[in-house]
Every structure is written in C-alpha cells, then in structure tokens.
Amino acid sequence: MSAKRPSGVSSPARRALPTRLGSRVAYFTPAAIILVFLLTLPLFLRTDYVSLFTKIIIFALLAMSLDLVFGYSGLWCFGQAGLFGVAAYTVAILVVKVGITSFWIVAPCAVGVAVITAALFGVLGLRSKEIYFMLITFAFGQLIYVAVYTTSKYTGGSNGLTGISYPDLGFAVHFNERSYYYFTLVAVVIAAILLYKIIKSPFGYSLMGIRDNEIRAKSLGYNTWARRFIAFILSGFFAGVAGVLYVYYRNNIAPSDVGLDYSGLVIMMVIIGGVGTLWGGVVGSAAILFLQYFVSLYTTQRWPLILGCLFIAAVFLAKDGIYPRFTKWWKRVCRYETNGGNGGGQDMRGKPGGDTYQRVATLFRGASRNDAGNGERDEATSEVTSSDG
Amino acid sequence: MAEMLRIDNVTQAYGGLTVLHGISFTVAVGEKVGLIGPNGAGKTTALNVISGLLPSVSGRVCLAGQDITKLPVHRRIALGMGRSFQITSLFPELSILHNVLLALLGVQKSSYHMLRSITSFKPVNAAAKELLDSIDLWQARDCLPSEISYGQQRRLELTLALASRPKVLLLDEPSAGLSTEESAGLGKMLRLPTYENVAILLVAHDMDLVFGVADRILVLYYGTIFAEGTAEQIQRNDKVREIYFGSEAYRA
Amino acid sequence: MTRPVARSLSPGAGCITWAREPPGRRESLVSAVYSILSGISYGMVLFLLSAGVSIVFGLMNIINLAHGMLFMLAGYAGIEIMKTTGSFWLALVVGILAAGVAGLVIERGFLRTLYAKQLSQILVCFGFIYIITNLHLWFYGPIPKAMPIPEVLTNSVPVGPYNFSYYRIMIIAVGFLLCGFLYWVQERTRVGAIVRAGMEKPEMVNAMGINLMAVNIAAFFVASCLSGLAGVLGTGVIGGISYFTGGNYVFLAIAVCIIGGVGSIQGALAGALIIGVFESLAKTFYPPLALYIMYLLMALVIMFRPSGLLGRK
Numbered sequence: 001m002s003a004k005r006p007s008g009v010s011s012p013a014r015r016a017l018p019t020r021l022g023s024r025v026a027y028f029t030p031a032a033i034i035l036v037f038l039l040t041l042p043l044f045l046r047t048d049y050v051s052l053f054t055k056i057i058i059f060a061l062l063a064m065s066l067d068l069v070f071g072y073s074g075l076w077c078f079g080q081a082g083l084f085g086v087a088a089y090t091v092a093i094l095v096v097k098v099g100i101t102s103f104w105i106v107a108p109c110a111v112g113v114a115v116i117t118a119a120l121f122g123v124l125g126l127r128s129k130e131i132y133f134m135l136i137t138f139a140f141g142q143l144i145y146v147a148v149y150t151t152s153k154y155t156g157g158s159n160g161l162t163g164i165s166y167p168d169l170g171f172a173v174h175f176n177e178r179s180y181y182y183f184t185l186v187a188v189v190i191a192a193i194l195l196y197k198i199i200k201s202p203f204g205y206s207l208m209g210i211r212d213n214e215i216r217a218k219s220l221g222y223n224t225w226a227r228r229f230i231a232f233i234l235s236g237f238f239a240g241v242a243g244v245l246y247v248y249y250r251n252n253i254a255p256s257d258v259g260l261d262y263s264g265l266v267i268m269m270v271i272i273g274g275v276g277t278l279w280g281g282v283v284g285s286a287a288i289l290f291l292q293y294f295v296s297l298y299t300t301q302r303w304p305l306i307l308g309c310l311f312i313a314a315v316f317l318a319k320d321g322i323y324p325r326f327t328k329w330w331k332r333v334c335r336y337e338t339n340g341g342n343g344g345g346q347d348m349r350g351k352p353g354g355d356t357y358q359r360v361a362t363l364f365r366g367a368s369r370n371d372a373g374n375g376e377r378d379e380a381t382s383e384v385t386s387s388d389g
Numbered sequence: 390m391a392e393m394l395r396i397d398n399v400t401q402a403y404g405g406l407t408v409l410h411g412i413s414f415t416v417a418v419g420e421k422v423g424l425i426g427p428n429g430a431g432k433t434t435a436l437n438v439i440s441g442l443l444p445s446v447s448g449r450v451c452l453a454g455q456d457i458t459k460l461p462v463h464r465r466i467a468l469g470m471g472r473s474f475q476i477t478s479l480f481p482e483l484s485i486l487h488n489v490l491l492a493l494l495g496v497q498k499s500s501y502h503m504l505r506s507i508t509s510f511k512p513v514n515a516a517a518k519e520l521l522d523s524i525d526l527w528q529a530r531d532c533l534p535s536e537i538s539y540g541q542q543r544r545l546e547l548t549l550a551l552a553s554r555p556k557v558l559l560l561d562e563p564s565a566g567l568s569t570e571e572s573a574g575l576g577k578m579l580r581l582p583t584y585e586n587v588a589i590l591l592v593a594h595d596m597d598l599v600f601g602v603a604d605r606i607l608v609l610y611y612g613t614i615f616a617e618g619t620a621e622q623i624q625r626n627d628k629v630r631e632i633y634f635g636s637e638a639y640r641a
Numbered sequence: 642m643t644r645p646v647a648r649s650l651s652p653g654a655g656c657i658t659w660a661r662e663p664p665g666r667r668e669s670l671v672s673a674v675y676s677i678l679s680g681i682s683y684g685m686v687l688f689l690l691s692a693g694v695s696i697v698f699g700l701m702n703i704i705n706l707a708h709g710m711l712f713m714l715a716g717y718a719g720i721e722i723m724k725t726t727g728s729f730w731l732a733l734v735v736g737i738l739a740a741g742v743a744g745l746v747i748e749r750g751f752l753r754t755l756y757a758k759q760l761s762q763i764l765v766c767f768g769f770i771y772i773i774t775n776l777h778l779w780f781y782g783p784i785p786k787a788m789p790i791p792e793v794l795t796n797s798v799p800v801g802p803y804n805f806s807y808y809r810i811m812i813i814a815v816g817f818l819l820c821g822f823l824y825w826v827q828e829r830t831r832v833g834a835i836v837r838a839g840m841e842k843p844e845m846v847n848a849m850g851i852n853l854m855a856v857n858i859a860a861f862f863v864a865s866c867l868s869g870l871a872g873v874l875g876t877g878v879i880g881g882i883s884y885f886t887g888g889n890y891v892f893l894a895i896a897v898c899i900i901g902g903v904g905s906i907q908g909a910l911a912g913a914l915i916i917g918v919f920e921s922l923a924k925t926f927y928p929p930l931a932l933y934i935m936y937l938l939m940a941l942v943i944m945f946r947p948s949g950l951l952g953r954k
Contacts, residue, residue: 135704147933197504202500205483216478216479310768311765
C-alpha cells in the first residue's frame with residue numbers, strides 16, 4: 001500500500017443528490033453518532049470499558065500525530081512511541097522522583113521535552129527521506145528505549161516508575177476512571193480539532209505537496225526541509241500530549257511502553273485505519289485496542305503473535321484502510337457526492353485549447369512583477385483579482 | 390538593457406562525466422533567450438543549475454546582480470524565478486485547484502498559516518479561479534491531475550510556473566507533446582506585451598516555437614556554447630546546420 | 642511485551658570486569674589490544690549478519706527486517722543439531738541451510754509480491770519479528786541458550802592476563818576470508834558486475850537479457866545463508882540466543898548499514914568493525930558509554946556523511 005492518500009474532501013456536498021442540507025446531514029451523521037456515544041458512554045458502561053475507551057482515545061491521538069508525518073508528510077517515522085515515551089517518563093520522573101505534582105507545571109514540561117526530542121530527531125533524521133528516515137527514527141526509538149532502560153536511578157530501569165496518581169489540577173477535581181475519561185476526551189478532541197485545522201490549512205496542503213512532488217514544491221518556493229521539520233515538531237507535540245495523558249491513565253510507566261513494539265502498534269493503527277486520513281488513526285486505534293482487549297480475556301501472552309499476523313494480513317488485505325472504505329460505503333448508501341469527482345474530468349478531455357494560452361496571458365496584463373520587491377509579492381499576486389483580468 | 394540573469398563560467402559534472410564546460414551567458418530584463426541543442430547537450434542540466442536543483446561544481450549564477458550560486462531553490466524562487474518542467478510535474482494526489490493554490494502560495498508568508506483553512510484565503514482563491522478559468526479547468530478543479538488530458542496537464546504545468554509571476558521564467562520544453570496549434574498559441578502568448586518585462590530562458594526542441602519567441606538563441610553542444618545569435622543568424626549558421634542535420638544532409 | 646535491553650544479557654565484545662586495582666599504562670595497552678581483538682571478532686559476526694542486509698537493500702531496495710530472525714533461527718537449528726549429533730560442522734551446514742531456506746520462503750512467499758513497496762515490505766517483516774519472537778518465547782521460554790563450542794576450538798591464546806579463544810580467532814579468520822571472497826565476487830566477477838549494475842540500473846540489466854529476478858533470488862539466498870553462518874558462529878561470541886536476539890540484531894545490522902553505507906561489502910565491513918571495536922573499547926575503558934557509543938557514531942555519520950561512510954547509494 002502506498003503511504004500517500006488522496007487529501008480527502010475539501011468542500012462537502014456541492015452536488016448533493018437530494019438537498020444540500022440533506023447531504024450535510026448524511027455527511028455529519030456518523031461523526032455525530034460517535035461523538036454522542038463517546039460523550040455518554042461512561043454513563044452506561046462498566047469501568048473497565050470506560051478505561052478501555054480512555055486508552056483508545058489516547059492512542060487515537062498518538063495515531064493522528066503519527067499520521068501527520070506518516071501520511072501527510074510522507075515521513076515514515078518508526079520512533080513515535082519514543083516521543084510519546086519521553087513525555088510520559090518526564091511526567092513520571094517529575095511526579096515520583098522530583099515531587100512536583102501540579103499538572104500545570106508537569107504537563108508543559110513533558111510536552112516540551114517531547115518537542116525538543118522531536119526537534120533533535122528531526123535535525124538528524126530529515127537529512128534523508130523514506131527508508132533512511134525510517135532507519136534513523138528506528139534507531140532513535142531504540143535509543144530512547146535503551147536510555148530509559150539503563151538509567152534506572154531516574155527511570156526505575158526495567159520495572160519503570162509507579163505511583164503516579166491522577167493529575168492534580170490545583171482545584172477541587174478528584175479524578176476517578178469516569179471523570180478522567182472526560183478529561184482525556186476533552187484534551188483529545190481539542191488536539192484533534194487542531195490537527196484537522198492544520199491539515200486543511202495552507203501549511204497542511206504544502207506538506208502534502210512536498211510529499212507528492214518535492215522537486216516541484218521546491219520550484220514553487222517552498223522550503224521543504226523547514227516544513228518537514230515543523231511537521232515533525234508538531235507531531236512531537238501531539239505525541240507528547242498523548243504521552244502525558246497516557247502516564248496519568250496508567251498510573252505507572254515501564255520501558256515496554258516506549259519501545260519499538262509500541263511504535264509498531266501505532267503504525268499499525270494508522271495503516272489499518274487508513275494512511276493520510278487523520279480520522280483513520282481513531283478507527284485504527286479503536287479496532288486494534290478492542291481486539292487486544294478481547295484477546296486479553298483469553299490470553300495475554302499470544303497477543304504479539306496475533307499482532308504479527310495482523311501486520312501481514314493488513315499489508316495484503318487492507319489496502320485502503322477501514323476509514324476510506326467506510327466513507328466510500330457511506331457515500332454509496334446516502335448517495336451524496338463530496339466533490340466533482342471524475343465526471344468533470346471526463347467532460348474536459350480532448351477539448352482543443354489553442355487559444356487558452358492567450359487567455360492565461362490576459363490575466364497578467366500590465367502586472368508583470370519585475371519592479372516588485374520580495375515583500376510586495378503577496379500584493380502582487382492578489383493584484384490578479386483587483387486588476388480585473 | 391539591465392541584466393537580469395548572469396551565468397558565469399558554470400561547470401557541472403555527474404561523476405566523471407562533465408556535462409557543462411564552463412558556460413557563460415546573460416539574459417537581460419525582458420529578453421527572451423532560446424536555448425537549443427541536440428539531446429544530451431546539457432540544456433536541462435543548465436536549467437537545473439540556474440534554478441538550484443543541482444549545485445554547480447564551479448562558476449557563478451547571478452539574479453538581478455545578486456549572487457545566488459549558494460542559495461537553495463526556494464530562496465531563488467522567492468527572488469523571482471519560475472520554472473516549468475519537461476516531464477509534467479504536478480502534485481498527483483492533490484486536486485487541480487489545490488495544485489494551483491499551492492503554486493500561488495509558494496512564495497507567500499501565508500503559506501505558513503496552520504489554523505486557517507486554505508479555502509479561506511479569498512484573494513488567493515480568486516486568483517486560482519481566474520487562472521483555472523483561463524485554461525478551462527475550473528470545471529475540473531476537483532479532479533486529480535491524472536484525470537485530465539495530457540494537453541491540459543501541460544497547461545496546468547505552465548500555469549504553476551507562471552502563478553507566482555516570476556521575473557525570470559525558465560521553461561523546459563513547454564511544448565513537449567502539444568499539437569502544432571497549441572504550440573503556436575503558446576508561442577504567441579510568450580510574445581504578448583504582458584511578458585515584455587519577464588526574462589525568459591526557453592529550452593525547446595520545437596524550432597518554430599524557439600524561432601518565434603526568442604530574441605537571441607544559444608546553441609548548446611556537448612556542454613559548451615557552440616553558437617549564439619538571432620534567429621536568422623542561427624538559421625544561416627553552417628555549423629549549427631551540421632550538428633542538427635549531419636554533414637551529409639548539409640551537403641545534399 | 643517487555644524485553645531486556647539490547648545486549649544487557651549478551652556481553653558481545655570483550656566484557657571485562659576489573660578484579661584488581663585500576664590498570665597501569667602497560668596493562669592499559671594490553672587490555673586495549675585485547676578489547677580491540679574481541680571487538681574485531683564481534684564485528685565479524687556483525688559483518689556476516691549485515692552484509693546480507695546491505696546486499697539485499699542495495700540490489701532490491703528491501704530492508705529485510707526479518708534478517709535478524711534468520712540469524713536467530715540458524716542459531717537455534719545449530720544448537721539443536723549440536724545437542725543431538727554433537728557435530729559442529731553438521732550444525733554449521735544445517736544452520737546455514739535453514740536460514741537460507743527460510744529466507745527464500747520469506748522472499749518468494751511474501752516480499753516478492755511487494756517489490757517497490759518498501760513500506761509494505763517493512764510491515765511484513767515487522768509482522769514476522771512479532772510472530773517469530775513470540776513463537777520462540779512460547780516454545781523455548783525466556784532463558785538464553787548458548788552454543789557448545791567444538792573441542793578443537795576451546796583452547797586460547799594468552800593476551801597478557803586475558804585469554805583470547807581459538808574460537809574467536811576462527812571467527813575473525815572466517816570473517817576476513819569471506820569478506821575477501823565476497824569483495825572479489827563483487828569487484829572482479831561477472832556475477833558481481835551484474836549485481837552492481839542491477840543496483841544502479843535494473844531496467845538496463847533486464848534489457849540486456851539477464852534475468853534479474855534470478856539474480857535477486859540468488860542474492861537473497863546468499864544473504865540469508867550469511868546470516869545463518871553468523872547465527873551459528875555468533876552464538877559463541879554474543880553469549881547465547883534468546884527470543885529477543887532476532888529483533889536486537891537486526892537493529893544492529895541497521896546500525897551497521899547506517900554507519901557503513903548500504904550496497905557494498907566494504908561498507909558493511911567498515912560499519913561492523915567500527916561498531917564492534919568502539920563498543921568493545923568502551924566496555925573496557927568506560928562501561929557507561931558502551932550502550933550509547935553506537936548511537937553517537939550513527940549520529941556523527943548521519944551529520945557528516947548521510948549516505949554512510951562507504952555507501953554506494
């Protein structure tokens with residue numbers, strides 16, 4: 001399967017079949033159902049399920065943060081659990097070893113450490129792409145694992161650190177499973193909205209452009225290195241947030257939570273859910289963690305075996321991922337269109353275009369830019385509209 | 390006329406094979422220069438060195454008096470270069486509209502915006518609509534580049550290079566694969582008053598296009614500038630005929 | 642799944658603990674010589690392991706993450722044969738063939754259909770790592786198993802106060818011999834020329850009527866066999882094989898490739914010896930550094946030569 005996916009839908013419901021409103025409803029119904037379910041589930045589910053869902057939404061955030069680099073930037077990061085892990089360990093060390101309990105100090109520190117780590121990875125790793133980037137992030141993921149394992153004075157070595165209770169927000173909130181679930185949900189939803197905004201922004205599209213055709217992106221004036229670097233740092237930020245949420249959820253942390261096993265798990269979530277779809281990460285997280293939960297009712301030791309088979313099966317069977325499959329199916333069910341689709345393209349084919357070049361030229365009438373300085377470029381381009389072409 | 394682009398003694402080699410042997414030339418403001426030569430003469434390499442995709446082994450490249458030899462590609466583009474590609478080079482997984490939007494945003498600060506939707510930038514979107522209207526692709530704006538015809542892809546390719554309104558346009562075989570009619574239209578367009586002040590370095594095999602557009606023509610032959618002159622001078626140059634048609638054809 | 646860190650249980654290179662007071666200058670020199678020798682023998686195991694990864698990557702653009710599993714598999718086959726028959730040489734042959742055949746199964750069965758889809762290949766290999774590691778834990782348990790060393794090779798040469806075993810000397814000899822042979826094949830023979838050309842321009846090689854697919858399969862088989870050789874010989878040097886060996890050693894092979902560069906025998910040798918020797922020296926003179934020196938070296942190489950010291954690509 002390819003790491004690249006179409007960028008998704010840009011303007012929903014233009015050529016709606018029944019009505020514009022109807023297709024909007026169709027478009028948002030699944031999301032609304034899921035949101036309502038997530039909001040109300042602690043009211044009717046057992047605490048162990050609430051706990052499972054807390055884990056699912058934390059990993060959903062981690063998977064989405066990975067998708068930002070993996071799917072949208074074409075950087076195959078195999079060290080995401082490392083970024084997640086440094087944040088988690090920072091929280092654990094500050095709480096257990098240093099004794100700072102205030103969430104408002106601990107969490108920003110932890111996320112900051114994750115961002116700095118991502119920046120270091122980025123400086124070294126972004127000298128290369130794809131397979132080499134993968135090897136390098138693989139190595140650095142392992143480095144974090146080794147570092148955590150061997151500095152047992154601070155990290156507790158192979159036993160990890162225990163005794164991190166729910167976060168202390170400084171006002172009268174006493175968390176239990178249910179209220180911590182809501183806390184996590186709010187944090188993850190905010191992060192997901194931010195991530196969604198990022199991928200729909202000029203910056204997000206430039207990442208996809210760089211992923212698709214780096215030479216062209218450079219030739220249009222994009223600093224491809226800087227943008228990849230920023231993307232990687234953003235990913236580190238969100239992975240750090242997930243790490244903070246995770247360590248408070250687990251109440252402890254161990255090296256196995258930061259190793260390559262977890263990096264592989266998160267990649268699996270992104271791939272099963274759908275690479276480059278953002279929401280695919282949520283779907284993948286839910287799918288894998290549900291499976292893990294139900295497998296663990298029978299056996300915990302054979303889980304890696306099942307996961308390994310899942311990896312191979314996913315490569316050969318789940319070519320698109322669950323999320324794109326679902327959207328396709330849903331579109332067919334509701335018979336709504338989200339964009340022009342191929343129809344428009346077919347109409348356009350083979351139309352003679354001898355004079356179109358002159359029509360391009362008319363746009364530039366009197367607007368050649370050789371006297372415009374660099375700072376005036378934005379204006380120069382927007383002149384196209386004002387100069388009434 | 391003021392000089393816009395200066396190539397000074399540029400040498401380029403792949404491994405042991407020297408592709409450009411210290412070529413030098415200048416392009417004045419608004420001047421249209423054609424760069425022709427047989428296959429393998431180093432034309433595309435020259436464009437890559439000028440646009441910065443290939444670092445030159447030695448020599449200097451200056452844009453409007455500024456030495457840009459050491460600058461990366463995106464800085465050169467920001468200084469006012471535009472580049473099209475011989476092999477259509479679009480963003481295959483983005484819609485046509487987003488291809489054009491990215492081209493328009495390339496040199497703008499707003500391309501770093503992270504929390505505003507790309508469609509909320511009104512002037513850029515209006516400019517994109519106008520550009521797409523002008524090449525009859527507005528209807529197909531949500532298609533992927535693979536879903537439109539080859540001629541349309543070539544037009545889109547050129548539009549991407551033009552979108553940022555460069556001072557110097559580097560065109561690599563803009564007429565490749567176009568019909569004669571379309572090629573002629575392209576030639577006419579490049580001579581329009583609009584482009585009076587845009588310096589163009591045109592690499593092409595299509596002699597009608599080059600002779601129609603260029604004020605001055607450089608013939609590149611095995612990495613050296615073999616001949617230089619106006620269209621008539623080049624057409625009358627025996628040596629040039631020889632390398633193009635072979636000595637026997639010339640004798641005949 | 643918790644698993645011990647890289648080599649906390651497998652003191653690969655000369656693992657020396659100072660029983661006496663800190664060494665004087667002469668003793669330092671002797672221990673430096675000893676740890677360099679140990680480092681070279683350890684490096685040779687790494688070389689045999691990573692030469693295969695490097696060749697396969699150079700030729701087919703596949704990062705075979707399952708390579709470490711072949712290493713482990715060969716080690717196990719060797720140990721079992723040795724236990725039942727007592728013949729070291731039979732163990733060696735069976736181990737090599739087991740790895741070679743398993744490699745072919747992975748290549749023909751899975752990777753073949755995924756040419757040019759690097760991400761999918763990596764994921765399939767990742768899946769194999771999970772599966773084989775877990776199966777291993779299931780059937781053999783977590784205790785590392787060591788390979789009995791044949792009697793001829795149990796003697797050792799004294800190096801100052803240390804003993805440098807014949808076994809390690811044999812590994813160094815085998816490593817250098819194979820390296821010389823592979824280099825000769827790579828640079829001087831028709832097969833090597835085809836392989837090198839295949840790395841640069843596969844279409845051209847195909848167009849010349851050479852069946853590149855056959856070359857690929859053969860290269861994959863040879864690479865797997867090398868890994869098998871490393872697995873059988875290496876167990877005596879790396880301190881036994883256990884369920885996490887495969888994962889950890891493929892990681893080491895990747896480190897070798899990053900440092901040495903992929904696609905050439907000399908690159909793999911350089912990377913392997915650098916890691917082996919530096920790690921061994923660090924273990925002798927400043928143990929806390931030993932686990933990190935590899936990463937330091939990698940970072941340095943990435944900074945200054947992103948394609949590796951002797952990389953072909």
